[in-house]
Each structure stands twice: as C-alpha cells, then as structure tokens.
Amino acid sequence: MSKRSFKGNDSINKKKKLKGTKKIIISDISKIQHLETSCIILKNLAFDNEPICSVTLSNLNIYCCLTCGKYFRGKNFESPAYQHALQNFNHKLFVKMCNDTDNYNTVHQFITLPDMELIDASKSKLLTIIQNNINPKAITINTIENKECFDFINKKKYITGCVPLTNEQGMDHVNVIIQLLSQLNEFKSFNEENNILTAATNSTCPNGSNDTSVLLQKKLLKIIRKIWNPELIKANISPIELINFLNNHYYSNQRNFASEEFLHSLNDPKSLYVWLIHHLHNKKLLTENLKGYILVTKTKIDLTNLKPIPNEKPKKFITPFYLLSVDLPKTSIFKEPITKISKNNDEEGKEENCENLLLSSLIEDKFTQPHISKDGFRCEYEIKSSPMHLLIHINRFENSTTTLKISTNLRNKKIVEFQPEMKLFKNSNNINGKNGVNYKLKCNIIYNSSDKSNTNKWSVQILTHLAKFDASPNKEEQWFEIDGLEVKKSDGVLLFLQESYFQLWERV
Numbered sequence: 214m215s216k217r218s219f220k221g222n223d224s225i226n227k228k229k230k231l232k233g234t235k236k237i238i239i240s241d242i243s244k245i246q247h248l249e250t251s252c253i254i255l256k257n258l259a260f261d262n263e264p265i266c267s268v269t270l271s272n273l274n275i276y277c278c279l280t281c282g283k284y285f286r287g288k289n290f291e292s293p294a295y296q297h298a299l300q301n302f303n304h305k306l307f308v309k310m311c312n313d314t315d316n317y318n319t320v321h322q323f324i325t326l327p328d329m330e331l332i333d334a335s336k337s338k339l340l341t342i343i344q345n346n347i348n349p350k351a352i353t354i355n356t357i358e359n360k361e362c363f364d365f366i367n368k369k370k371y372i373t374g375c376v377p378l379t380n381e382q383g384m385d386h387v388n389v390i391i392q393l394l395s396q397l398n399e400f401k402s403f404n405e406e407n408n409i410l411t412a413a414t415n416s417t418c419p420n421g422s423n424d425t426s427v428l429l430q431k432k433l434l435k436i437i438r439k440i441w442n443p444e445l446i447k448a449n450i451s452p453i454e455l456i457n458f459l460n461n462h463y464y465s466n467q468r469n470f471a472s473e474e475f476l477h478s479l480n481d482p483k484s485l486y487v488w489l490i491h492h493l494h495n496k497k498l499l500t501e502n503l504k505g506y507i508l509v510t511k512t513k514i515d516l517t518n519l520k521p522i523p524n525e526k527p528k529k530f531i532t533p534f535y536l537l538s539v540d541l542p543k544t545s546i547f548k549e550p551i552t553k554i555s556k557n558n559d560e561e562g563k564e565e566n567c568e569n570l571l572l573s574s575l576i577e578d579k580f581t582q583p584h585i586s587k588d589g590f591r592c593e594y595e596i597k598s599s600p601m602h603l604l605i606h607i608n609r610f611e612n613s614t615t616t617l618k619i620s621t622n623l624r625n626k627k628i629v630e631f632q633p634e635m636k637l638f639k640n641s642n643n644i645n646g647k648n649g650v651n652y653k654l655k656c657n658i659i660y661n662s663s664d665k666s667n668t669n670k671w672s673v674q675i676l677t678h679l680a681k682f683d684a685s686p687n688k689e690e691q692w693f694e695i696d697g698l699e700v701k702k703s704d705g706v707l708l709f710l711q712e713s714y715f716q717l718w719e720r721v
C-alpha cells in the first residue's frame with residue numbers, strides 16, 4: 214500500500230488550516246479501523262516508561278509508535294519518528310506522549326507518519342482506550358468503586374483499585390505505599406487543579422515550593438488513576454516513571470546531605486509514607502483526613518526516682534499526628550505465661566515468637582500509661598480528635614546503625630492480633646462527641662518473611678467492595694492480597710496471622 218494512500222481520497226472528511234500549514238484529519242471510521250488493524254500491536258504497548266526518545270534520549274515532543282511501542286522524538290521531516298516510519302513497514306501510526314506540563318484532561322494527538330495525517334480519536338473505541346492508558350481520565354463518582362474488568366491483551370480479569378504493580382529495582386516498599394494511598398478517597402478523587410499545570414511550567418510556585426513537589430504529586434496521582442482505570446490494556450502497572458523520578462530528583466542528589474527520615478525511607482514503607490506526604494505539593498488538601506490531634510502533658514521528673522520536680526508546672530499543648538506507632542514488647546529468652554498461638558503448627562521453632570498481643574490493647578496502653586522520655590519528662594497523651602483515616606505503624610524493625618535503613622534481620626516477629634473492625638480510644642473523654650471510635654481496616658501492609666528467592670519483601674492486603682451477582686445494592690466485601698504480580702483472595706479475620714507492619718483504618 215502506498216504511504217500516500219489516504220491522502221486526497223474519500224477518507225479525508227475535513228481539512229483545517231493551522232498556523233498556515235494544511236492539516237488533514239481522518240475521521241472516516243472504516244479508514245481508522247484499517248489503520249488500527251494494520252498498525253497497532255497491543256502487546257508491545259505499555260506507556261508506563263518515561264517518554265524518552267530511543268534515538269536521541271530527548272524528552273521533548275515524544276511520540277510512541279503503536280506498532281513496536283518505542284518512543285521517538287517527532288514528528289517533522291528528519292525527526293527520529295519520521296525516519297522510523299519511513300524505514301519500517303506498517304510502523305506509521307503514532308501517538309503523542311505526555312509531558313510534564315500535561316494535565317489529566319490533556320487530549321493526545323494520534324498521527325500517521327510520514328503522511329502527517331491527524332486521526333480523530335474520538336471516532337475509535339480502541340484509540341480512546343489507548344489515550345486513557347497513556348493519561349487516565351479523572352476518577353469520577355462512576356469509576357471510584359471496585360469493578361471486575363478484563364484487560365485488552367490477555368482478557369485477564371482484574372479489579373479496579375486492586376491492580377498489581379511490577380517490582381522495579383527492588384523498590385516494592387514504594388509499591389505498597391502507592392497501593393495504600395490509592396485507597397484514600399482524597400487521592401482517588403483529587404485531580405490536579407489548573408494552578409498545578411501553571412506551577413509545573415515555572416521554576417517556583419507562588420507559595421515557595423519548587424516544581425519538584427508538583428511533578429512528584431502529578432506522577433503519583435497518575436499511577437493512582439491507572440490503578441482505578443477500568444480499561445487497562447494490561448492488568449499490571451509499572452511505577453518505573455515515579456521510581457526514576459525519585460532516584461533522579463531525591464535519592465541520588467540528596468543522599469549526601471539527606472535527613473535521617475529520608476534515609477529511613479529508602480527501604481521502609483512507613484518512613485517513605487511520612488516523607489512522601491510531606492513532599493507533595495497539595496499536602497494540606499490531600500492529608501487533611503489523615504490528621505488527628507493529641508493533648509500532650511509533659512511533667513519534668515527526677516530520673517533517679519521518677520518523681521515530679523517540685524515547683525515545675527506541667528506543660529500542656531495540643532499537637533497534630535499523622536500516624537500512631539506502637540512498640541512491641543521485646544522477645545524474652547524465658548518462657549512467658551501468656552496465651553500462645555501457632556502460625557505454623559508444623560514449625561515448632563517459630564512458636565516462641567508467636568505471643569498473642571492485641572493491637573487495640575497496645576494502642577490503649579499508649580494513652581493510659583505515661584511515657585518517660587530520655588530527657589527527663591513524663592509524657593501523657595490524650596486523643597482530642599481522631600482522624601478519618603488512621604495509619605497504624607507496628608514497630609517491628611530496628612534501624613541499622615551504619616545505613617540507617619531498617620534491618621529486616623533484626624525484626625520483632627510477634628503476631629499482633631486484630632479483627633477487621635475495632636473500637637479505639639475508649640478511655641478518652643468525649644472524643645468526637647462519643648465514647649470510643651469504631652475503625653474498619655482498609656489496607657494492611659505486611660512483611661513477607663518467606664525465604665524463597667525472588668520473593669517480594671512487602672505485600673499489601675486490600676479490602677474491596679464488589680457488586681453481587683444478584684445485582685442487589687449491597688456490595689460484597691472481599692479481601693485480596695497483592696504479592697508481586699499475584700492477586701489472591703484473603704480471609705479478613707485471619708489477616709493478623711502475617712507480620713502486619715503498616716495499616717490504614719477508616720472511621721465508621
């Protein structure tokens with residue numbers, strides 16, 4: 214077929230003049246379908262990698278060849294995209310990729326090369342789906358719920374909101390935090406505002422934060438929109454663009470003068486979460502429902518007898534918190550008279566590590582027993598306002614003294630028991646107008662202690678709400694565990710049997 218076969222024949226339904234250049238737009242459905250069947254090879258397409266020209270390494274004006282999936286700078290004469298189309302039979306349908314100034318509602322241009330004919334993608338279901346895989350649409354009230362869908366390549370079933378992420382460069386601790394944040398309605402329904410688009414094009418934002426925080430937020434929200442996309446081409450997503458962004462803008466440049474908090478985040482999901490929410494551009498808007506308040510009472514004491522120092526008035530102040538961290542009792546070398554449960558009945562050696570601790574009791578203890586600080590204060594805590602979304606950190610790990618990363622060998626393996634719903638803060642007075650607050654577990658990050666090689670160290674368990682077969686309005690609750698690319702059903706009442714580490718609870 215001639216490379217000029219579409220030009221000047223019936224397929225050209227309308228012509229427009231833009232900037233003095235004649236633009237030809239193909240909107241004839243049969244011609245578009247012919248292009249699709251002759252050019253598009255879906256299994257070669259992913260759109261997860263950062264758009265960088267495979268010839269020049271430029272990141273400007275990048276087009277993706279829909280036949281081989283490679284990126285090229287384009288589209289004019291002598292550009293790599295143009296040359297690629299000339300040199301490869303049937304590699305002639307291209308789509309313009311996102312750049313950093315694009316927003317979630319950017320419309321991506323489909324074009325034939327070397328003919329330079331634009332395609333009216335709104336006439337094609339497949340091209341619309343490709344557009345939504347490059348730059349997923351805003352999450353709306355219609356797409357915010359879990360739905361069973363089938364991907365376009367393998368017809369493999371997946372559930373929106375519960376899509377596995379590929380483990381890039383051993384960064385599965387980043388994946389589980391993306392999954393956790395994707396379960397928050399604030400992140401799901403938060404779509405970039407116009408001011409972010411403007412801010413990304415400037416070196417600094419009006420409030421003084423730099424454009425790195427804007428881009429970090431855009432890249433994170435783009436993955437979350439993909440996780441909720443009901444029209445995925447492939448039922449897994451690579452977070453490689455965000456990982457590369459973290460490596461290029463934070464991890465490599467700032468390692469030499471990084472804070473302890475930052476270094477902890479290099480392999481610890483909880484530290485990464487803390488670091489991430491403080492580096493997002495719209496952190497106040499996104500984290501408002503993650504914040505609670507506690508009343509702290511600090512009394513100066515004599516560390517030798519733990520008694521208050523006379524004439525020193527206790528200091529009281531209210532402070533916000535973004536997560537509750539609970540410490541586990543250290544493992545004793547002596548047998549303790551405590552109820553024990555066995556995670557693996559056939560593994561006797563593990564039984565001594567399976568003391569039965571209740572998560573709700575560990576949290577209540579935090580607010581009923583005073584804490585003695587090293588600098589000589591007795592600190593008492595009282596919840597004044599409980600957050601809508603409560604993050605609970607079960608402190609299992611010690612930090613390595615040399616790298617500051619958490620040491621997975623030095624972890625506390627105790628099982629912490631919980632049910633998917635629990636009442637907290639029962640001893641706090643009048644919190645949120647009632648005595649105690651009910652919370653329901655939404656997401657549970659676990660440490661995967663399997664010794665198998667190539668196993669992901671971090672997995673995540675997610676509560677989904679799926680429509681019932683009888684079409685009744687009530688949804689069926691089902692837990693799923695995402696371990697690498699595998700998604701399997703879990704029993705909600707047995708989630709505690711694994712080494713839970715970081716949890717998202719919702720006030721109900």
Ligand SMILES: [Zn+2]
Pocket residue numbers: 278279280281282283297301304
């Ligand atoms: Zn190609």
